Amino acid sequence: MYLTWLDSNSWLIEIADKRILLDPWLVGSLMFGNAAWFFKSERLTPREIPQNIDLILLSQGLEDHAHPATLQQLDRQIPVVGSPSAAKLVKELGYTQVTALNHGEVFSIPHLLEIRAVIGSPTGPTTMENGYILRDLVAGTAIYYEPHGYHTQSIQEFAPVDVVITPTIDLKLPLVGTVIKGQQSAVKVAQWLKPQFILPTAAGGDLSFSGFLLKFLKAEGTAESLRSLLAANNLATQIIEPKPWERFEVKLQKIAA
Structure with missing residues (x-):
């Protein structure tokens, strides 16, 4: 298993001999509704878009997870798996192989990889986006990803999961409260899934x-x-703090059955 953190919530996951681009923001600036006055993020270093992508995986339909300018640059023939809101967006952009996953549904590449959608972050009064459990069906290893630290207790049934990608700090707004859950939420998910490693995202x-x-x-x-x-x-869960755009191998210990 190899991982590359591409800044913010974006990752390149190499698992089951597949290259999966997760929540990619790779070109241009990041804003919400083109409101630069409200929030804007820009890259300090120009980056090249990773090549030979087998699958795009989107947890949410918001710009910081399904970045329109990036998705317009990628090959529309690449298969996409996403939450219903993300799937709707990429279909409108012209992607031809799109699978929308509701909570509890599974996308599989037979005998190689299984991607299970679980309840993720709320993005509105009635909208719950996706978290994912990716399981290598050959190696038996697994990754859990939820980008805002909203972990549903039902994921316990899929333990153990080797690697958890989740926020590790809390981000708060006055009157609103915690918008990204890190510290205690990361402890809770470690108790539930017993991962060997936690990696921070949303940083x-x-x-x-x-x-x-x-x-x-x-x-x-x-x-x-x-x-x-x-x-x-x-x-015993360890924290790995990856450097942006540096590919590294996650060296997992074999756990006796």
């Missing part, structure tokens, strides 16, 4: 930020404070 990386929203966002917690919380709860 900055090689990016710059501007806009009105930044005046109110408050980040709490660090990787070190999370390590202390894991140890205090007798959890």
